[in-house]
Amino acid sequence: MVVGEHGGIDELGLFSACTKAELRQINGLTTRLRLSKGRVLMREGEAPKEFIVIGSGRVRVTRDTDAGATVVSDLGSGEILGEMALLLGTRRKATATAATDLTVFVCSVSEFRSILRTAPSVASKVHQTLLTRAEGLAVAA
Secondary structure, three states: OOOOOOOOHHHOHHHOOOOHHHHHHHHHHOEEEEEOOOOEEEOOOOOOOEEEEEEEOOEEEEEEEOOEEEEEEEEOOOOEEOHHHHHHOOOOOOEEEEOOOEEEEEEEHHHHHHHHHHOHHHHHHHHHHHHHHHHHHHHHO
16 A cells, blocks of 8 residues: 555544655554454454554444443544553453444554654553543543
């Protein structure tokens, strides 16, 4: 995939403040995947292995409760998954499942860390998302 290609990372808000050089580096650190509706992207309780940016489609995020699976949020294009467990060094706090067919950009733990070092604007947005989600989990607890 080339930066600037339709549906590329440069079209996503997370990367909107990146320079062309940063986008080229980030593009080299991510893998574009197409996933089918119903595919589980990550499971609550698992050790973190990847960071995901939704390119297109919808993801449903659920948590296990005494009443069964409870919907935490629905995420769409440009939103991220997996940052909390990677940054906090914890297990996954929720299960994420493709609610529609998806295009996602995936990177490993080491690639995620490289992206944060490469693009300060991305690091800032990822950390802000983490804070917002952590506050939401604290309220829900």
